[in-house]
Amino acid sequence: MHELKRILLVEDSPNDVELILTALSENRLANEVVVVRDGEEALDYLYRKGVFKLRMEGNPVVVLLDLKLPKVDGLEVLAQIKSDPELKAVPVVVLTSSREEQDLINSYNLGTNAYVVKPVDFHEFVDVIKELGLFWAVVNQPPPGSVPSRRTI
Template identity: 70%
Template sequence: MTEPKNMAELKRILLVEDSKKDVELTLNALEEHHLANEVVVVRDGAEALDFLHRRGKYEGRPDELPAVVLLDLKLPKVDGLEVLRELKADDRLKILPVVMLTSSREEQDLVRSYQLGVSAYVVKPVDFDQFARTVKELGLFWAVINEPPPGCGAKAHPFV
């Protein structure tokens, strides 16, 4: 695969995760697969909404959507289901692919996520190697293979 002509062509991945350990594991897994996209990390649901709505400290950021949102279900301030509900109710944000990346195996969480319009629901494996493989495959699919909807920008490109 060839390098993109312009690093600005690479779309961001938004990771919404409050666990420092899971953030580190996710970033390491994406880096191991040479995914060149910027990963923006926010630690709670309120910050995720501020980022996507360009509010507060994110007010001046460019008006572009990430390629995908990797969203934890159990978050402080505003939980993942409420973030998802708000995104899918917003005309500008509802096209955004959202992957619920969570430790919850509860059927009600799974069903509710799909009712609210989640693109995929992935349970975080407990095993480190399985977790790394899962995140790597998620990053590849959503940021490289998947054709994003209009408004979510160019496809991502890994460097190999």
């Protein structure tokens, strides 16, 4: 059986999490979406620490990363991912409401694969998420190690 690829969603806004999950499911993307609410949880997930120490091996197929996060901000998470030899090949899509030019520049300088500003309009937001999900979880070929090597029941 084909193994579904996991998506890591790093988002502190409950409303945005709900919109993103709804948009992905409306597009019939059955991928597991792991939701973490701050940068510290994101790093714990990626490094299999804390509550995630027993999670299945393998990296997510893509990280959807908000920039304005509690505890550890998105730019710090991005810098950590892209500076780690084990994680740097994991695609990171910055998904943020920030239109600040410096955030855009910093994100690309740190190695983001894409920078997407969250649309304010509900329907546009849903459409953007559907397209992101389709591309990163279905169309794009993930780096080795992003698909779990074994199934858990």
